[in-house]
Amino acid sequence: MTIQARIHFLGLRALDLSQDVSASIMRWKWAWIVGVTALLGFSHWFTLGINASQSLPDKAYLISKQDKDLKRGDYMSFRWHGGGPYKPGVSFTKIVKGVPGDVVTIKDRDVYINGAYVSTAKPRATTGQPLELGPVGVIPPGHYYVHATNPDSLDSRYAITGWIAADQVLGKARPIF
Numbered sequence: 673m674t675i676q677a678r679i680h681f682l683g684l685r686a687l688d689l690s691q692d693v694s695a696s697i698m699r700w701k702w703a704w705i706v707g708v709t710a711l712l713g714f715s716h717w718f719t720l721g722i723n724a725s726q727s728l729p730d731k732a733y734l735i736s737k738q739d740k741d742l743k744r745g746d747y748m749s750f751r752w753h754g755g756g757p758y759k760p761g762v763s764f765t766k767i768v769k770g771v772p773g774d775v776v777t778i779k780d781r782d783v784y785i786n787g788a789y790v791s792t793a794k795p796r797a798t799t800g801q802p803l804e805l806g807p808v809g810v811i812p813p814g815h816y817y818v819h820a821t822n823p824d825s826l827d828s829r830y831a832i833t834g835w836i837a838a839d840q841v842l843g844k845a846r847p848i849f
Contacts, residue, residue, distance in 0.1 A: 770817025
């Protein structure tokens with residue numbers, strides 16, 4: 673039975689959807705204008721981020737594209753440069769643990785920032801591949817050390833991630849849930 677036959681069988685009249693949509697748009701044109709303008713404005717200033725891994729406890733983030741004034745403890749979203757299991761351009765969200773001028777040191781795979789313990793780098797990934805230690809020394813201007821709470825997180829303690837350059841930053845992220 674076709675859709676039109678089902679509609680007729682139910683006693684409903686078949687509608688010309690294109691005319692119905694056009695009429696609705698014209699009837700509610702100011703609501704459509706406001707809605708589309710709000711959506712465009714929202715997408716200019718914000719985007720939504722989804723954390724598909726277990727690296728952080730929250731799963732959804734509101735990313736403020738215009739807010740790139742990052743401080744230690746802020747959540748930040750950035751574009752992955754490529755490598756490992758992820759393609760270039762994938763969006764990551766992590767916590768800023770180190771800012772320009774901070775000193776990163778590693779002793780026996782334990783990572784410290786300004787002498788305070790941050791985390792321990794695992795020798796191997798969950799896939800079994802060896803993990804090289806991330807950069808040490810003074811974090812240069814325009815770079816950040818990023819961290820996540822899960823011990824399996826791919827963050828700055830590993831060379832594959834390293835320090836995140838300011839041009840990779842999408843913006844400050846705020847957990848939604």
